[in-house]
Ligand SMILES: NC(=O)C1=CN([C@@H]2O[C@H](COP(=O)(O)OP(=O)(O)OC[C@H]3O[C@@H](n4cnc5c(N)ncnc54)[C@H](O)[C@@H]3O)[C@@H](O)[C@H]2O)[C@@H](O)CC1
């Protein structure tokens with residue numbers, strides 16, 4: 001499913017009209033009807049429903065929604081919150097259809113009148129502003145939004161909650177706080193950002209008849225279960241341990257043996273054929289009982305970098321430590337040009353001095369930062385990154401020729417050519433030490449088994465997050481869930497795919 005900016009959405013509508021001969025009124029009818037039917041699971045016949053209608057096309061959708069619900073026998077009061085002269089074009093045409101169908105609407109004179117209606121209502125549908133909003137809400141919208149947010153009432157939003165910017169980058173806004181949003185055609189960037197996503201409540205997407213074959217590809221999409229089903233590698237009956245990749249994990253230290261152990265075990269649990277671990281020799285006794293299937297390797301004179309030949313993938317950084325000796329490890333790996341490399345945790349910290357060299361690598365380099373690590377790599381603040389993660393990820397991945405997995409509740413995966421995927425699986429139970437180590441192991445394993453790196457990384461993130469989701473649905477809570485539980489839970493997720 002594509003993720004769009006406001007501009008891209010307008011472009012889609014234009015293409016649909018020009019290439020397929022659909023017209024604006026038709027799309028608005030489709031949108032309003034689809035949203036109205038989508039809302040039915042949140043409303044009941046005995047509910048009093050208020051539909052708030054703004055000046056633009058989002059308001060036009062509102063007239064179609066109000067008419068559809070009235071035709072179905074629901075108790076609806078339609079409120080146009082702007083003077084009549086403000087509604088024009090397709091929205092005005094649908095207002096006329098609404099009236100001609102025998103339905104009256106109310107015109108907002110004072111917010112007092114509306115407040116009386118809201119006090120009696122059970123449900124309020126926000127069709128005031130959509131992707132056309134610019135800057136902070138002006139009156140009367142700001143006042144109405146406050147009235148709605150204060151009431152204990154079911155709040156449903158059309159396309160996006162009024163006031164929420166469609167695109168990333170905007171921080172100064174006030175918005176309708178929806179319990180549920182019915183998104184038209186494609187989710188907008190703001191459905192995935194930490195500071196805007198909460199205004200949407202739960203959401204889903206309705207289809208309004210845009211012709212998929214004609215639409216421009218903006219190369220930014222939500223990665224879902226169907227995508228994983230399509231691209232997850234199977235296991236051939238005649239495969240052997242070498243068919244699924246031989247990986248090397250470099251990390252861990254005497255005081256931090258757990259991280260590298262979890263990465264290695266997660267890689268094996270997600271199908272890697274063989275895993276070798278290079279770690280502090282003092283840490284080996286702590287690691288080996290937990291990953292009996294792994295072998296241990298060391299460099300000359302007991303050094304941290306063994307012979308790097310013969311591996312299909314290398315992961316470095318988890319629990320590695322951050323001193324100059326470890327910096328040399330990272331430097332050597334960056335200059336090694338034959339094996340795909342994944343860098344996480346301390347490895348990312350040490351990588352900063354070698355960013356300029358990443359472009360020279362001839363095989364994939366994958367960086368898996370959380371926003372704090374990405375802030376360190378870019379010199380930006382965490383807040384700046386959270387405000388515009390799509391742009392900063394794209395800029396960085398393209399500049400350095402890397403795959404970037406920016407971790408968070410919505411993980412953004414970006415390729416060196418700027419393609420982006422978003423994974424929203426997972427839950428707050430993953431916000432714990434060790435989760436990143438487990439994800440790195442799964443990603444390493446997927447990279448070794450899937451030729452297409454973007455698929456490997458997107459699938460890896462999905463497997464990690466949906467395993468956590470399965471575990472909290474059944475057995476665990478978000479409080480007690482541990483990263484190591486996710487490793488053991490992977491079998492459940494894999495089973496849902498193989499069946
Ligand atoms: N063909 C299309 O373009 C379709 C559009 N659709 C709907 O149309 C919406 C986009 O329509 P529009 O482009 O008319 O935009 P909106 O309806 O989102 O908003 C436009 C109006 O908002 C006002 N406005 C902007 N910023 C404001 C602020 N800060 N405070 C107060 N008022 C502000 C503008 O003056 C304008 O009157 C979508 O979100 C969707 O709901 C759907 O009907 C499907 C088809």
Ligand SMILES: [K+]
Pocket residue numbers: 058126127128129130157158159160161162
């Ligand atoms: K809206």
